[in-house]
Amino acid sequence: MLVPWIGAARSVAAWHSLAKARVRGLVSRVGVAGFGAAESDALLEATGDRPAVDKIVVHPLAPQRELRRDLDGRGVRVLAAHPTGLGDGMLRHPVLVRAAREEGLTPAQLAIAWSAARGMIPLPTARFPARQRENLAALDRPLAESTLAVIDRVCLDGPSRIETIAG
16 A cells, blocks of 8 residues: 655554554555655654655656665665656657667566666556556566666666656
8 A cells, every 4th residue: 555645744644544454464565655755754753664665757767866766775665657658758769769679678668677677666557458468578578787778878868857656
């Protein structure tokens, strides 16, 4: 279960409710959506508990390097929402298209595999079962180190916007 960032007091109250559900065995882990490192610290201070994951928008053109590093340092896994982009043309980026072709993957699969290789839990969305199977298959394809390096360079050259998603 995920607690969205809905303001400090409301998020902490929601956290307490889900923590009770976890104690009762109704929920195995509790995470957050759209928190940053400071919000995770505030939650820890208020509850004595740290989220298992933080759901944020992460993909090669919005790599969230600093936030990922901060969360990792706090022991919070990144749940990579929209690892294939947000309609921002990422799947048509020429370097990513070429790297995907060289790996025998679609650009979406490449982005999903990159997320997993970089320690994130990719959470792509797909409406159709065939696309869902295609996305899932990306997790069975480890990427070559040279491909990961190419994608990481695209990340460095891409926009440096920070996006989070709640919910």
